[in-house]
Amino acid sequence: MKTCLQTDCLIIRKYAFAELRMKLTTIRILFTLLILSLLVFACHDPIDPVLVGNLPIKTITTPKDNAVMVYVPAGEFLMGTSDAEIEHYKEIFPLRDIARYDNERPQRTVYLDAFYIDKFEVTNQQFKQFLAETGYEPKHYLDRLPYNVPNLPATVLDWDDAVAYANWAGKRLPTEAEWEKAARGTDGRIWPWGNEWDDTKLSGNDGRGHRDGYRETAPVGQFPQGASPYGAHDMAGNLWEWVSDWYDPNYYRTSPPNINPKGPETGDGHVLKGGGWAENLDFTRCANRLGGEPGSLLRGFRCVIDAPLGE
16 A cells, blocks of 8 residues: 555656646746847847837838838828917917918818828939939929939929829829828827927028028938928928929818818919928928919929728
């Protein structure tokens, strides 16, 4: 009887030891996998999506022009200027005639399908690649100093030249609605970074460079602190930006479509958005829109593509 008990004890101890050994082996394997995963993470560059504010920023790079594009998801946003904002502008822009904002009213809710938009304005390097590969002769491109430095935004004064580049790159110009959503997000903010003016967040000054460090335009991407909620840079200041829409100052009051609007059938020139290096405050607001003859205003652009179905 005693011998049987001893044998049983030995068997129990044997199985207990085996079970303990298996647990220790499992722990060692898990620990090894943890160390390996940490080493892999430490040895690689950051992986998209990254975070800007509280939004995940999803990017792609298009092969034709090697442009990084940021993702803007489908959904609604507030387009234009509200009555409450008008009251606010009376305080912060006391010298402005309130009628100046009529072309931005009324504010309305607009739905857009998902799309990608260039993270930066098209640069001289990219625009010259297009010219070299196609032999296209631009109607009005400032290919001279100080405007034609490779990493400066291309100063493309004619809308047709911007469209030609977009077609070559397999893209298109953004609609005004797409541009505005990419700049302000869904909360109706005044500037890409929020509702408080901050002249350290854009290329915009009095032409002396005392505030932003650049006498005129700045290389793209120099003000990441002023990026939009989706990670698009320089959507306030630097160069005015062409969009695809014709300009009609009364368009917002004609009950335009609230789903993927493309602007009026015709108009007085094409809409410009975002302000330029010589403008501050009012003209760099996301809802600001300019049309007609732009005169001496320096203009550039960025492109968009539709997001694949299901994104």
